[in-house]
Amino acid sequence: MAGRGSPMILSYSLPCLLGLPLLGVVAIALGAPARRTALWVSVLNCVPAFLAFGVVLRQGEILFGPEVTSIREVFPVQFRLAMDGLSLPLVLLTLVVTLSAVGVARAEVKRAKEYFLCLLLIGLGALGAFLSVDLFYFFSFHEVALIPSFLLIGIWGQGDRTGAAWRMTLYLMLGSLILLLGLIGLVWSAPETARTLDWRVLSETLRANPIRAENQFWLAGLLLVGFGTLVSLVPFHSWAPGGYASAPAPAAMLHAGVLKKFGLYGLLRLALPMTPLGWKEISWIIGVMLAANILYLGFASLAQRDFRWLLGFSSAMHMGTVFLGLIGGTVLGLGGALVLMVGHGFSAALGFAVAGEIGNRTGTTWMQDLGGLAQRAPKLWFYLLVAGMASIGLPGMANFAGEIMIFFGAWSAHPVLVGIGAWGVVLSSIAMLRAIRGISTGACTAALVTHQTADLNGVKEVWPFALLTFFLFAIGFIPNLILGPARPVLERILQP
Amino acid sequence: MSGWFCPEVLLVLAGVALILADSLVADGRKGWLPKLALVISFALLGWTFWGAGQPMPTSWGNLFVTDGLSLVFQPFFVLCLVGVTFMSVRYPMGKEEVVRAEFLALPFFSTAGLCLLASARDFLAIFVALELVAISLYLLAAFHRSRAASLEAGMKLLVMGGLSTGFLVMGIAWLYAATGSTDFSKILLDQAGRPASLAFLLAVGLILTGLAFKIAAVPFHAWAPDVYEGAPTPITSFLAIASKAAGFVLLLRVFGLGAFALDSVAVVFRPVLLTLGIATVTLGTLAALPQRNLKRYLAYSGIAHAGYMLLAFGTLGEAGMGTLVGYLWVYLLSSFPVFIFILEMERVHGSADLRHLDGLGQRDPGVALGLALCFLSMAGLPPLLGFSAKLSVFTTLWNAGEVPGLVVGVVMAVVGLGFYLMPIRAMYWEREADSIPAQRFPSFLVWILLLAGFFQLLLGLQPRPLVRLVERSLAPTSSSLFPEK
Numbered sequence: 007m008a009g010r011g012s013p014m015i016l017s018y019s020l021p022c023l024l025g026l027p028l029l030g031v032v033a034i035a036l037g038a039p040a041r042r043t044a045l046w047v048s049v050l051n052c053v054p055a056f057l058a059f060g061v062v063l064r065q066g067e068i069l070f071g072p073e074v075t076s077i078r079e080v081f082p083v084q085f086r087l088a089m090d091g092l093s094l095p096l097v098l099l100t101l102v103v104t105l106s107a108v109g110v111a112r113a114e115v116k117r118a119k120e121y122f123l124c125l126l127l128i129g130l131g132a133l134g135a136f137l138s139v140d141l142f143y144f145f146s147f148h149e150v151a152l153i154p155s156f157l158l159i160g161i162w163g164q165g166d167r168t169g170a171a172w173r174m175t176l177y178l179m180l181g182s183l184i185l186l187l188g189l190i191g192l193v194w195s196a197p198e199t200a201r202t203l204d205w206r207v208l209s210e211t212l213r214a215n216p217i218r219a220e221n222q223f224w225l226a227g228l229l230l231v232g233f234g235t236l237v238s239l240v241p242f243h244s245w246a247p248g249g250y251a252s253a254p255a256p257a258a259m260l261h262a263g264v265l266k267k268f269g270l271y272g273l274l275r276l277a278l279p280m281t282p283l284g285w286k287e288i289s290w291i292i293g294v295m296l297a298a299n300i301l302y303l304g305f306a307s308l309a310q311r312d313f314r315w316l317l318g319f320s321s322a323m324h325m326g327t328v329f330l331g332l333i334g335g336t337v338l339g340l341g342g343a344l345v346l347m348v349g350h351g352f353s354a355a356l357g358f359a360v361a362g363e364i365g366n367r368t369g370t371t372w373m374q375d376l377g378g379l380a381q382r383a384p385k386l387w388f389y390l391l392v393a394g395m396a397s398i399g400l401p402g403m404a405n406f407a408g409e410i411m412i413f414f415g416a417w418s419a420h421p422v423l424v425g426i427g428a429w430g431v432v433l434s435s436i437a438m439l440r441a442i443r444g445i446s447t448g449a450c451t452a453a454l455v456t457h458q459t460a461d462l463n464g465v466k467e468v469w470p471f472a473l474l475t476f477f478l479f480a481i482g483f484i485p486n487l488i489l490g491p492a493r494p495v496l497e498r499i500l501q502p
Numbered sequence: 503m504s505g506w507f508c509p510e511v512l513l514v515l516a517g518v519a520l521i522l523a524d525s526l527v528a529d530g531r532k533g534w535l536p537k538l539a540l541v542i543s544f545a546l547l548g549w550t551f552w553g554a555g556q557p558m559p560t561s562w563g564n565l566f567v568t569d570g571l572s573l574v575f576q577p578f579f580v581l582c583l584v585g586v587t588f589m590s591v592r593y594p595m596g597k598e599e600v601v602r603a604e605f606l607a608l609p610f611f612s613t614a615g616l617c618l619l620a621s622a623r624d625f626l627a628i629f630v631a632l633e634l635v636a637i638s639l640y641l642l643a644a645f646h647r648s649r650a651a652s653l654e655a656g657m658k659l660l661v662m663g664g665l666s667t668g669f670l671v672m673g674i675a676w677l678y679a680a681t682g683s684t685d686f687s688k689i690l691l692d693q694a695g696r697p698a699s700l701a702f703l704l705a706v707g708l709i710l711t712g713l714a715f716k717i718a719a720v721p722f723h724a725w726a727p728d729v730y731e732g733a734p735t736p737i738t739s740f741l742a743i744a745s746k747a748a749g750f751v752l753l754l755r756v757f758g759l760g761a762f763a764l765d766s767v768a769v770v771f772r773p774v775l776l777t778l779g780i781a782t783v784t785l786g787t788l789a790a791l792p793q794r795n796l797k798r799y800l801a802y803s804g805i806a807h808a809g810y811m812l813l814a815f816g817t818l819g820e821a822g823m824g825t826l827v828g829y830l831w832v833y834l835l836s837s838f839p840v841f842i843f844i845l846e847m848e849r850v851h852g853s854a855d856l857r858h859l860d861g862l863g864q865r866d867p868g869v870a871l872g873l874a875l876c877f878l879s880m881a882g883l884p885p886l887l888g889f890s891a892k893l894s895v896f897t898t899l900w901n902a903g904e905v906p907g908l909v910v911g912v913v914m915a916v917v918g919l920g921f922y923l924m925p926i927r928a929m930y931w932e933r934e935a936d937s938i939p940a941q942r943f944p945s946f947l948v949w950i951l952l953l954a955g956f957f958q959l960l961l962g963l964q965p966r967p968l969v970r971l972v973e974r975s976l977a978p979t980s981s982s983l984f985p986e987k
Contacts, residue, residue, distance in 0.1 A: 146885040146889070149885075153878065180912075
């Protein structure tokens with residue numbers, strides 16, 4: 007079903023977006039050259055994406071799939087896809103990060119076939135989750151990414167890879183199942199004749215027939231714990247820093263950059279519009295949690311000696327600021343949350359990519375062992391600087407745009423939390439600047455001196471970094487690229 | 503057509519024919535017997551799917567009924583028979599012992615008993631059918647006489663099976679004392695609308711205990727891992743799937759549709775069933791974690807699955823019964839391929855130790871992929887088939903407001919993912935095993951496992967056929983699985 011006026015054929019760009027990576031997975035499994043296929047698929051996937059983006063920008067949304075049915079059908083699940091102003095930036099994020107993650111991955115990695123297969127599957131899972139309208143697929147697509155991450159960390163990880171992989175997988179499974187209960191609860195709270203698995207219809211139904219207030223409280227709580235676990239909200243965060251630190255760089259990029267945003271996206275899509283009263287009621291709990299995210303994880307990141315762990319902690323920490331936008335209760339705050347989600351996706355991916363390259367070249371990411379990067383590898387150092395500055399929230403980067411909007415948006419409702427959020431900026435500045443100083447100045451690491459190509463070698467190694475940097479700046483300077491199409495959707499979320 | 507062509511009769515005839523053929527043919531020419539058994543079992547499968555639906559002969563004294571449940575479970579049991587026969591043909595009995603016709607024929611008798619169970623509507627019929635199943639299984643479990651473990655398994659099964667039958671018979675006796683009948687509908691009429699007497703409740707409790715042994719529910723589960731490990735693998739699969747399903751079908755017959763579908767019973771036994779379910783899920787899942795033998799591992803996995811089914815069924819509503827029926831089919835489809843793999847693994851490696859899986863992902867990618875999909879389906883990971891089953895269990899519990907069962911179910915599903923990931927970890931993470939066996943897996947195994955894995959995915963995305971099956975199973979009367987429309 008195409009939207010009004012747009013040619014029917016364009017709506018097929020949505021299944022194409024999922025079909026191409028799937029095709030890539032099958033091709034790689036059957037023996038196509040792994041990295042080249044993954045790369046081609048990721049590049050080609052931009053074509054249907056641009057078509058779909060065009061329709062969304064013109065009409066506000068694009069739909070694909072059969073008509074909605076009631077849950078009283080024998081099997082109510084339907085393959086329906088949609089993209090609107092809210093999912094557009096996340097789809098863009100997924101495509102770009104997947105492309106650069108594949109770009110950063112080396113073709114000569116051991117068991118390359120399975121490696122690239124897993125990477126594509128994670129990207130596919132994230133894309134599917136952001137595009138699905140049916141709650142069954144919405145949930146399932148996210149789970150598709152679970153096993154590939156388990157394998158990626160377990161087989162190609164470093165450090166305590168076994169522990170990290172188990173912890174991450176089981177933790178995320180627990181979060182998903184709690185989320186599942188919340189979803190079951192949402193669907194069954196609708197009046198019996200109007201139950202459906204389609205969240206677009208369901209949210210309208212629940213708007214017309216609000217859930218009883220005390221039920222909303224529990225449902226919002228279940229959704230918060232479920233999605234919150236996936237987003238690494240304190241106290242459900244302990245899988246995240248270690249998991250990212252142990253994962254191979256492309257996996258960490260995809261996970262921290264893209265997959266984590268699924269939890270926030272879910273809260274924006276489901277919890278806020280469907281359980282508005284419950285969400286208000288638990289917002290003080292969220293306030294405590296996000297303050298813990300910012301302060302506790304912020305201080306913890308100060309104590310890190312390993313650059314990967316530092317990135318892991320700081321990536322989990324910034325989720326606190328996003329949550330501040332979600333409980334601010336203003337369109338400005340929600341918009342800021344969206345911009346920060348996307349900006350953080352790019353900056354976290356860039357950070358892990360840089361850390362991966364440093365690790366490849368020197369064999370370590372311990373900051374006390376590193377030094378002299380600026381001298382020996384100026385290009386790599388430049389991208390380290392970009393990732394660090396974005397994470398701190400330097401004006402001009404997407405993260406700054408997001409944070410400032412969140413702070414303004416949440417000011418009237420939660421001034422104290424805004425103060426804590428600002429303190430978080432200070433904490434992450436200290437951590438990041440110390441790390442950058444340690445890595446880039448001082449005596450040059452021995453491995454860097456002897457390494458043949460200490461710096462990024464030509465365009466074929468630079469482009470993934472440049473791509474991410476481009477989007478960080480583009481969104482930083484013109485956040486309306488994201489906010490323009492998203493604004494009506496965000497306004498609708500807050501409408502009673 | 504006459505009702506004498508019902509699957510039960512045909513199964514018994516086929517079993518007798520196999521034994522006769524064995525005794526009539528000269529010793530040197532028996533090579534085709536296993537193939538004959540396989541062909542017959544396939545033909546019977548086709549017959550139960552498309553030809554059956556004949557009402558039982560009325561002369562059988564109202565002991566049996568042909569309804570949705572029997573129609574849905576006859577193919578289930580005959581499908582198990584096909585699998586078992588297929589595996590028996592390949593079972594390495596050892597050089598000195600050829601695969602004897604009894605090993606092929608006894609599952610036919612057992613399956614006949616299972617099909618009778620699915621259509622029984624009288625406790626006498628249940629008892630006779632259950633003994634037909636059980637006695638054949640005692641023999642089969644101990645069939646590999648040169649292995650002590652097999653004899654031990656047979657012995658344990660005999661003792662524990664006898665004990666459970668004892669409970670069952672005692673329950674039936676009390677039931678007769680309390681109500682004056684063993685006929686489901688008479689009991690139902692007799693007890694409807696009045697408070698249950700103590701004798702009646704005692705009878706229900708004893709019968710439930712007897713059935714709890716069959717489904718290996720905690721605390722009546724202790725026999726299962728030992729027997730599963732010792733019995734010949736084809737028989738293990740039969741015990742783990744068909745025999746367990748029989749227990750559940752009886753629960754459906756007795757508590758869901760038949761004699762005990764009473765409010766007075768539900769008040770007392772709903773908490774009992776749910777508690778059994780919680781205990782079974784918890785113990786099955788936690789005890790599976792340290793297992794290093796795939797057969798024991800599957801035994802505990804089966805116990806955990808039984809727990810989920812009990813949790814859903816324990817809500818004693820129509821949704822719970824439907825969930826149970828669907829879950830049994832899912833259990834069959836996801837665990838039978840694994841048993842077939844175990845048999846081949848025993849042929850190649852000599853044992854079912856989990857460490858033989860090390861490095862399988864690189865050695866045999868197709869087999870590993872199929873196995874992984876089956877295991878993940880059992881773990882209930884979307885979009886695989888097992889997710890639909892688990893989702894259905896959780897939805898049922900949610901709607902019944904059973905919070906403790908729901909919480910335990912969710913937590914154990916997470917732990918369960920942990921133990922289903924163990925073989926996957928072994929196949930993909932671990933280094934190549936120290937000694938690579940000279941013998942390879944037969945090529946058909948790849949296709950069976952890939953097909954099974956593909957089915958997990960396909961039916962997981964579109965479980966409509968299964969949902970139809972569930973709907974039919976709870977219909978009061980039914981003439982055919984596939985009605986003409």
